C-alpha cells in the first residue's frame with residue numbers, strides 16, 4: 001500500500017457519541033454531545049476504572065461539571081441524532097434547551113439527568129481534572145451503569161449492534177456487524193504449569 005501525508009488531521013480517532021447530562025444551578029437539566037471520551041484503569045485488582053472526558057472552551061456542561069462534579073454519560077443512538085444535532089448547536093448558557101421534545105429522569109446514584117431514550121447510561125463523579133490550554137479533562141469514577149432491560153448484559157462485552165450507537169469522525173456513522181471476540185481469530189496456546 002502507498003500512503004500519502006494529510007497533515008495533522010486525526011479524525012480517524014473515532015468516538016462513540018455520548019450526550020453528557022448535567023444540572024444547572026437552578027436544577028434544570030443541560031445536555032450536550034461530547035465525543036472526546038475514553039477510559040483508563042487506576043487498579044485492575046479492584047476494577048478501579050476511570051472514564052476520561054475532555055471538554056473545550058467555556059461551555060455550560062463544563063461549568064456544571066466543575067461546579068457539581070457529577071454527570072451522566074448517555075449513549076446516543078441513531079434514533080437520537082436529532083438530539084445530538086440540537087444539543088450540539090445550542091448552549092445552556094443561552095437558556096433552557098427545550099425547543100424540541102425529549103424526556104429526562106434523575107440518575108440513580110449521582111445528581112445528574114439522564115435521557116429517557118438512551119439505552120446505555122453511565123453515572124459518574126469527577127475524581128480529578130487536568131487543564132491543558134483551553135481544554136479541561138475530567139477523570140471520573142463510575143457510580144452506576146444503566147442499560148436497556150432488553151439488552152443481554154450478563155457477560156462482559158456488549159453486542160453494539162443491539163445498541164446501535166452513533167460513531168463520530170467529523171461525520172456521523174452507524175456500525176455494521178458484530179465480528180466476534182478476543183480469541184476468535186488467533187488462539188494462544190495454553191502454557192503448561194511449571
Ligand SMILES: Cc1cc2nc3c(=O)[nH]c(=O)nc-3n(C[C@H](O)[C@H](O)[C@H](O)COP(=O)(O)O)c2cc1C
Pocket residue numbers: 017030031032033034035036037054055056057058059060061062084085087088089090091092093168
Ligand atoms: C457530534 C458532536 C460532538 C461534540 N464533541 C465535543 C467534545 O468532545 N468536546 C467538546 O468540548 N465539545 C464537543 N461538542 C460541542 C458541544 O456539544 C457544544 O459546544 C454544545 O453547544 C455545548 O453545549 P452547552 O454549552 O450547553 O454545554 C460536540 C458537538 C457535536 C455536535
